[in-house]
Amino acid sequence: MLSNNTSNPPALACKLPRKAARFALSLAVMFSGLVLSHSAQSADTSLKSDISSYYDSHLSDLFLWFHQHPELGFLEQETAARLAAELRGLGIEVTEGVGSTGLVGMIENGPGPLVLVRADMDGLPILEDSGLSYASRNRQINFSGEDVPVMHACGHDMHMTTLVGTAKMLMDNRDAWSGTVMLVGQPAEEIINGAKAMLEDGLYQRFGVPDYAIGLHVSSGAPSGMVTVREGIVQSSSDSVDIKVRGIGGHGAYPHQTIDPIYVSSQLVIALQGIISRQINPLTPAVITVGSFQGGSKHNIISNEVNLQLTVRADSEETRNEVLTRIRDTAANIGRLNGLPDDLLPVVRMGFESTPTNINDSAAVAKVLPAWQEQFGYDPLLTSQRPGMGAEDFAYFTQTEHKVPGVFFSVGGTPPDLMREVASGRASAPQHHSAFFRIDPNSVKAGVEAMYTAAVELLNNP
Ligand SMILES: [Zn+2]
Ligand SMILES: [Zn+2]
Incomplete structure (x- = not known):
């Protein structure tokens, strides 16, 4: 996510202004609703437990690895190699070097639509100050020849881990869907050039024009695991x-x-x-x-x-x-x-x-929503105003030459302890692109659940 705000509020204990307190209150309501509805009902419990056990046995370690090995846009060599190895380990055919450091994994599973599922891979030139035991100490030489610290300060580590989890669920449940899935590891989102580079390298000519494209972003502004989606314009x-x-x-x-x-x-x-x-x-x-x-x-x-x-x-x-x-x-x-x-x-x-406006296809969102409502026990559709004019180059996959219906959604990533402080108005969550940024690794589970469910809905009901 490319946002306007790159300030680093040392704000874990600061008092919030009235406007922020109102926002915190609405989060508190959302948060309590989320917890209640989770306990009230759950749909596919076997999916939840499959994701949970794969998270415990593999994805939690994978998240830590991605977090400790952040790399800058178009320099994601180690990251891309690990992501490719993970997908190959699941039996998926992977092509590397698509749009510089980008990669594509194809799962072919009988007749049906082609659905693109995307994760971005790059970190940011920030010295991590999150206080986490697994904080990044990585440095890289950037394209100007400077030696800079690198940090996953936007959550793209969560996105890649979610992509692997989604791939695993798709492979394990091949009898539940039919069609083809194009898994995309995209470079250089933070400089809004990576999606463009993949398309210019013939992504759609080589692997097919998708019938749908799905992407997500973790959000520090919502409690860990809370899935939300909008119809129409998502980002500017x-x-x-x-x-x-x-x-x-x-x-x-x-x-x-x-x-x-x-x-x-x-x-x-x-x-x-x-x-x-x-x-x-x-x-x-x-x-x-x-x-x-x-x-x-x-x-x-x-x-x-x-x-x-x-x-x-x-x-x-x-x-x-x-x-x-x-x-x-x-x-x-x-x-x-x-x-x-x-x-x-x-x-x-x-x-x-540059990137065009990121617009969700309302019909595609409508196809996915009932499954999410059933799976999560609440309505993820947000009808409130957007908080600002952030941007996302996911728009290249959907809004350029080939108009591909897109579903881009958000998964809350602020850890429960911090979220309680935020909800009570006693603190604010460190923002994306801040040295203090920290995302709850557990948010990966809801990410996989939402991503997998959305893909299957679009594959089975095109
Ligand atoms: Zn981002
Ligand atoms: Zn970002």
Whole structure:
């Protein structure tokens, strides 16, 4: 999950603001409902116990291995090799090196639809400070040649473990379904390039265009094991944009003989927010965040250049294209306003990190929901507003050239002890992309249960 928020709240004991407390209260209600309904009924108890015993005998250790061996996007060599070995160990044919470090496992089981099941594999350049006994100490040389710490701070370790568990259940219960399953280990979700790389490497030409695609994300915002899903838009589009603002440098005491790129960039940052507040329909969600503003070297020097890094979010292609076009125009116009000649106007770069909006197919969700309701004893369908404009490159599998109906769902991952603190308003759960992030490994069980159930429903009732 690519989110806007990368802050690290040292917040295990902090007081929550009123708004957060209200959210915590609603979580408490959800949490208590979850516990009650679990004890009230359960559908396929043999599936639950099969998953539970496979978790105890294998998946819990596998989760720890993934957690302690995080690797950065497109550098997931060890991770991909382990995931491939796990799937091969189940008797599944695996192709490696699809879209760099991506892999594909195919389970062919008679006539029927083709269902893609995806897990992303990459970690983040963060020094883990979770306090866990199994915390990562991995480091890697990134693509800039820097030696950086690496951590599974988004839960992709849980996703891969869930994929293996789902594969095991599909293999063990081949008489319960018919069709073909394409298991996808996707690289580089955090830089929203991995799904694109797999598709550009001919994923659908080589392995077939799926009839459905299923993906999940673990969530630190919900209690461990709580499965939720939405109809329609699940996550926003995301585009990274670089703007190089050039100026004419000089002495800080003689500004009139220069064109100061820090001043020009400051105007640009303000003007960019005007796109959202004055130019886009206020009923249409969109975000522009300037996440990096770099320029200058000393108090009395007017520099030649400032570099801005933006993230842009939208909920429709129309809004996305409009915002991106206006960013380009605004940068040029602010440059002209400050007297920059045409050959020194700001240089805008986009398209290098981008993903469309992640949209669930309502009909596919409707096929899966009754089975989940029966299996979990509660209704996983969320009808509340989304909490923000996070993004997911799972959208590439469903929203690009081939429109593939998708079901992307969430599994709560905050451990029960911490969730009780959160629910009572005494703490907040460490967010994704935080050094304190910790996911309850047990959430894998609900992940497998939901993933397997969804796959079987879509395979048997296409
Ligand atoms: Zn993620
Ligand atoms: Zn993430």
